[in-house]
Amino acid sequence: MTTRILVLGAGFGGLELTTLLSEKLGDSVDLTLIDKSDTFTFGYSKLDVMFHGASVESVRLPYKNFVKPGVNFRRETVVSVDPATKRVTTDGGAYEADYLILALGADYDFAATPGLAEATEFYTVAGAERIGKMLPTFSGGHVIIGLCGAPYKCPPAPCEAALMMHDYLTKRGIRQKSQITVITPFDIPIPPSPETSRAILDAFAERDITFMAEREVKAVDAARRIATTDDGHEHPYDLFLGVPAHRAPKVLAAGGLTEGGWVTVNKYTLETRFPGVYAIGDCAKQGTPKAGLFAEGAARAVATALIAKLRSGFTAVPHEGKGSCYLEFGGGLIGRVDVDFFSNPEGPTGTYFPPSLAMRANKEQFGATRRARWFGL
Numbered sequence: 001m002t003t004r005i006l007v008l009g010a011g012f013g014g015l016e017l018t019t020l021l022s023e024k025l026g027d028s029v030d031l032t033l034i035d036k037s038d039t040f041t042f043g044y045s046k047l048d049v050m051f052h053g054a055s056v057e058s059v060r061l062p063y064k065n066f067v068k069p070g071v072n073f074r075r076e077t078v079v080s081v082d083p084a085t086k087r088v089t090t091d092g093g094a095y096e097a098d099y100l101i102l103a104l105g106a107d108y109d110f111a112a113t114p115g116l117a118e119a120t121e122f123y124t125v126a127g128a129e130r131i132g133k134m135l136p137t138f139s140g141g142h143v144i145i146g147l148c149g150a151p152y153k154c155p156p157a158p159c160e161a162a163l164m165m166h167d168y169l170t171k172r173g174i175r176q177k178s179q180i181t182v183i184t185p186f187d188i189p190i191p192p193s194p195e196t197s198r199a200i201l202d203a204f205a206e207r208d209i210t211f212m213a214e215r216e217v218k219a220v221d222a223a224r225r226i227a228t229t230d231d232g233h234e235h236p237y238d239l240f241l242g243v244p245a246h247r248a249p250k251v252l253a254a255g256g257l258t259e260g261g262w263v264t265v266n267k268y269t270l271e272t273r274f275p276g277v278y279a280i281g282d283c284a285k286q287g288t289p290k291a292g293l294f295a296e297g298a299a300r301a302v303a304t305a306l307i308a309k310l311r312s313g314f315t316a317v318p319h320e321g322k323g324s325c326y327l328e329f330g331g332g333l334i335g336r337v338d339v340d341f342f343s344n345p346e347g348p349t350g351t352y353f354p355p356s357l358a359m360r361a362n363k364e365q366f367g368a369t370r371r372a373r374w375f376g377l
């Protein structure tokens, strides 16, 4: 019987995994990819929508362009996962698999922070669009970029938003009338890279941006415009850029796959405690931050493991725990940090590349290669 491989979620992890499997296994396996959406959007596009007036339509990449040999894409919502039998139910049918890969990303837990659902956030496309529409009439005041918990997607994104906000308010001539504060549970902006953190804190000091460390937003009162932190302090604001608490999608918790909110895996193989069931990317506790390149790294490890199982002459490559994050510093300049989470037994190590125009070209290339590789665009 043809081997059935079922991939749930067509984000960074699911798209790369399916592409790799299609390249090596093609029509010889029964490869199904399921996603509830009809389009993919890069996480960082939300910053373009918010600050640069990019339309939502312009940053969406339609799955109808994801056409790969042997891949059957289904636009359906997963409603249950039974990891013991590898049976999955969706709103469109039921599937059985020999290998099941969970790549459903992280969900936002609005209920964890009272009042957040009525406030503004920039971690959904709709939320970023809403703030982007509010900005032109904003006349200055206190802007809070408030994190409601960790881990969260793309550790640098809140700091990038602060630096981009500084640029935006400066261009509008209202920076003098404004304050910008980042409230974060971390002690420094990018904990695995003190050098990157220092560069960000220097940039904040130059621009008079306040970094409020080791604090979390616990409640938001959108009517009174108050964010309350975990120490009970109330912080009045004029514009709130929230980052909701994250957790793995409920459907995975209901399947008994999560512990402490995330799918537990062997960090080198990405296999869950259920044989033949893997989890990659943001939904998994895979030992790295929640970011696109780290999801891709996990996808590579699972792809090589499955190819090695199904084809002689191939060797599985364990998950390396390496990846990069780009950092928008404003003024068109971009920096980058490359982090290696597994090689050094003492802890993660980071290499920092200072902001430059050349790195902007590098980031654009990063997006362009994925658009071409996955969507043929």
Ligand SMILES: Cc1cc2nc3c(=O)[nH]c(=O)nc-3n(C[C@H](O)[C@H](O)[C@H](O)COP(=O)(O)OP(=O)(O)OC[C@H]3O[C@@H](n4cnc5c(N)ncnc54)[C@H](O)[C@@H]3O)c2cc1C
Residues within 6 Å of the ligand: 008, 009, 010, 011, 012, 013, 014, 034, 035, 036, 037, 040, 042, 043, 044, 045, 046, 047, 076, 077, 078, 079, 103, 104, 105, 106, 122, 123, 124, 153, 154, 157, 249, 251, 280, 281, 282, 283, 290, 291, 292, 293, 294, 295, 324, 325, 326
């Ligand atoms: C503001 C912001 C900026 C960012 N900037 C960067 C950056 O510069 N670089 C970077 O590397 N990362 C960045 N990220 C993070 C990056 O977007 C994520 O870490 C990455 O997308 C994770 O990949 P994934 O495959 O695990 O999940 P996702 O890409 O989130 O994909 C999960 C998929 O599962 C689908 N899904 C979920 N539930 C169901 C269900 N029940 N049924 C069917 N389908 C379902 C979703 O529709 C989605 O397509 C940023 C994120 C944000 C919010």
